[in-house]
Amino acid sequence: MQMTLLTNPIIISVVVMTLLCLFRFNVLLSLLVAALVAGFLSDFTMLHTMDVLIEGMKGNLKTALSYILLGAIAAAISKTHLTAYLIKLVSHLISHKKYLLILSLALLSCFSQNLVPIHVAFVPILIPPLLALFNKLKIDRRAVACALTFGLTTPYMILPLGYGLIFQNLLVENLVKNGVLVELKDVTNTMYFAVICMLVGLFLAVFVFYRKPREYKETQIANMDFDKLAMTHKEWAVLAGLVLTLVCQIITLNLPLSGLLGFLLMVILGGVEYKKVNFVFDDGIKMMGFIAFVMLVAAGYGEVLNQSKAMDVLVNSVVPWMEYSKFLAIFFMLIIGLIITMGIGTSFGTIPIIATLFCPICLQLGFNPALIIFILGVAGALGDAGSPASETTLGVSVGLNADNNHDHIKDTCIPTFIFYNGSLLFVGSLIALFL
Template identity: 45%
Template sequence: MEWIVVVTVLIMTVLSLMRINVVLAIVVASLVAGLMSGMNITDTISMFIDGMSGQMETALSYILLGAFAVAIGYTGITTLLVNVLVKVLTGKKTMMVLALAGVACLSQNLIPVHIAFIPILIPPLLKLFDQMRLDRRAVACALTFGLQAPYIMLPVGFGLVFQKIVLEGLNSNGLSLALGDVSKAMLIPGAGMIVGLLIAVFITYRKDRDLSGLKVELKKAEEQIAASTKAGFTRQHLFTIIAIIAALGIQIWTKSLVAGALAGILCMFVFVAVPFRKNDKIVSEGIGMMGLIAFVMLAASGYGTILKDTGAVDALVKVSANMPGIDNKVFMAFILLLIGLLITIGIGSSFGTIPIIAALYVPMCIAAGFSPFATAILIGTAGALGDAGSPASDSTLGPTAGLNADGRHNHIWDTCVPTFLHYNIPLLVFGWVGAIMF
């Protein structure tokens, strides 16, 4: 039983590396997990389908955010940003990548559209990337950084949700800690992500990368760039900004991405920033843009349910707790983080991983003598590990959705592998050292 997580995560990873569609890879891993736990195929499929409901709200929010992003794109306000990037950063590869990382960071708190902005903003820039001979793997690392680092380090937007989940996991299992202390604790693994970003931008992917040998149609991207240079601020843009603010306010008030996205869409129609007759087209394009990602998240939820309900995760942690030398804090911290990596890279959701591991980690950390602050570091880092690099994570699916608009960016080798290497290794090291020091 304890090997189910390891075996099925390896199966999913190997299939993905072989360029098998990630949805098929998750389904196969789920079937293997069910069969290894003693269930038959029928029961496994039934549990998988039931488990998909665990991410229904997330999937719906992605669809609505996709429609909201399409509506924003329809007004042309994103061309203003493209215009600035083209004018100011053409020829400045490093600044371009860092600027995109900054824009992605804003999508997690100031304008909480999460990954929905990527398929709108990135495709018009692809031609520019090629002209600059910019390595798209650097852009993938920058976007993933912006999607993950803010929720780890900043207690606002998605970060507030993440850190509250960590806090609830600690408090509900017998440890008392304030939200401010959790925020301070998460700055340590967050610093590791900053190091990973700098390595990717200034060392690993600094050199030119020429993709001109591939045959591809870039007419749409060229037209979008040409249009961006003529864009000016209009009444539509003003109402779009109002809609974005309304979406942010509703999301914070209701703590619901669905409510926020729906409010933003309704404001776009009420203020006639987008003609109401376009509603069918906008929703359809939003589904087309975000539908695959939403379905991958549903499939990942079904897989995660099988791992949880069959006791595979519990068994893995219990076996690890009985390993020789686990009473050593240095060794124990490393093992706990490694388990978090395996679980999250399989489930694909840091937010969904925290409640699973907190109940198991807290008693082990108390017994081993870890402080509440160090325990927060371990649990938060263990949950964040694997988000970058996971084939089923929105932190990797989002960048690929934009960078592969012209068919020249591979999800596994150009997004998952680079982000796995540049973020999971620093997260593991910084989380490990932080837990030992505090």
Template identity: 40%
Template sequence: MNAVIFAVAVMLVLSLLRVNVVFALLIGAISGGLVGGLSLTNTITTFTEGLGGGASIALSYALLGGFAVAISKTGIPELLVASILKMIKKDGDTEKTGLAKTLIILALLLMAVFSQNLIPIHIAFIPLLVPPIIHVMNLLRLDRRLIASVLTFGLTAPYILLPYGFGFIFHEIVAIQMEAAGLAIDMKDIPFAMLIPTAGLVIGLLIAIFISYRKPREYTQDIKIEETALTNVNKKLIFFTVLSLIAALVVQIQTESMIMGALAGILTLYVTGALKWKEADILLTDGMRLMAFIGFVMITANGFASVIQATGDIELLVASSSSLLEGNKALAAMLMLLIGLLITMGIGSSFATIPIIAAIFVPLAIEFEFSTLAIISLIGTAGALGDAGSPASDSTLGPTAGLNVDGQHNHIWDTCVPTFIHYNIPLLVFGWIAVMVL
């Protein structure tokens, strides 16, 4: 049996059985190495040598995690919550429900988008921002499936398209892994290649807002959560926090390193006093712990990719697939996208999926004579597919954590299923279109 197929199958089965993703990748790599003819010693050595490829990404995540928690303690989330509540109250306690709903949806959408690129705090804002407005959403009879869809869109679309913050990390992974698989690319081409797939996500969002969940929904238990006030927000502290965000963005753009960008943001918080020295160690450690799991998955995924490349079975898989599909580019593109969907749904991380699929898909796509832009779109889309909808993804776990504070929002049926339908299906269709036309 082909070692690549066997390794991926083992990893997928173990992941779907809820085995820890790191262990699933490790066991899959060892199994694939042995099936591919490598000795146990060679397999372990190859796996270990491949771990270094994910080190910079893991450090980027760790520093961003620390930066995110530090920002969350400065008062910006409280300020945003209070501002939303203040605007809603101007409407006479839900008399103008349409405007109030629009304000909530727009505010949460913007915050989710900013959390990936402009204010790179990932899902850390959700438990701070969403629970205080649950009571208001209940009064407005706002369907929480809609809010889950809005938040998941904001947590996925920006990093797929924009090369800033977490988007820079995603694009960097795509570029590095494609080069490792034999195709060097310019990172500046990635946003253009991902434009059509991202348009599919936008359409999914519009369908969720204006068709699927526009009707009111009743929630029987109305647990009023204490609202956040503006009295404790220090305007000077907010100014320094915004300054740190600007510093992080500017340094990242200038150095093309998310590590240096996050470091610049943290140092700015230190120097200005927005981050107290006596609290800094605890906050940064908590933040790094928040992102540590994703970092370990990324490191392990690189070891996994290294092993399957060492078996030499990638070339055999490419040759046999090319022969089986008989040059049918349309079928090949759809098959690779579906494989990407299955892998990401299983491990819950689009970032960790790229190293796994790039080693297989790049040679296969070259064999089918896809253009460079088409291959970029194929790898990026195949990696992103499944992030929305996976029960193990931060993009679904985060929204559920905020919306289920009163026990009335089911993770699978109210977050995973709606986001899978509205985002994975359009992304699959538009991703396929992008691969075929670019």
């Protein structure tokens, strides 16, 4: 039987995976089931499909190791008062002026992706003590949710440090694997355009849609006493490890090595007690291990799709109608990235899948490397904001709902989905036309 677009193993497999994820079936199992579906429709035996998947997993080993080591560093930070003390030091930036306060929070949250790679774990420390101030200034917390999400999402797309180095290396590796020869500097120089999309979303949320005063019920909550915080030997030792990690990243552009050296320095200086190394590392694996495995299996799934012999048919099927409109071609690919990321729940795990799908199509359409980088980078990031299962939205809601006055779906997910995914889709598609 002749293969058509609707019977293409790649299309069917991706639809199966996306539907399973959207119905909250386990993400790892969804990827494995989808890989078996792709293999079966491509006349692979189940054994051969699993062999291909396992072989393909090695493509994300560096990324997975980076995540595990960053998780260990984040766990080490969480065992100290370092984050709280650093927030205390920069608290003079947070004024009683409404807009300066909101924008300061966006700036501070940017540091959680690179300078202090603790990701969203800083939100429950920083936000609850400020809720009374938000209420006094009658700030709409949906604006704060958008500001925090901006800082948790934008840096990893544009800065090759911390989580950003993982994301950009992931883009490079998967682009090269699928026939687009690029270097890290090419990705960094191109992804800066994504800032425009994110700034548009931030401006609309803070200054247009959520600028009106909003009243909240006053509730007493337990706050950390910032006045009694002090930098002890433990905090200084962890800070030294963070500085070493950051410096090594800049010099070597190798995050696993940088993370390992930084963590070891924390242990040597006493920031992490030797007898507690196992516990801290276990916490790091609990924090980031699942995402690391998702990225490994996603790489293996991408390899199954790559070897399914259906890619040429897919390219020949979709390229003719995509040639009619460059804008619609870009927009359609970004929509697919949004759906997949919303299902999987991690932008990092989306990259290997969409690289396998989009690179052959983009090359056939004659897109230049900068445009392909931008499409994959934005398509991968789409959905990280706004997904109910995303670490970003969950963490933001935990902080803002400390007094039970903030709804996860209505006040975090819907606003961040509209202003960031909407902006990345429409503004991103327009920017891509000029790359």
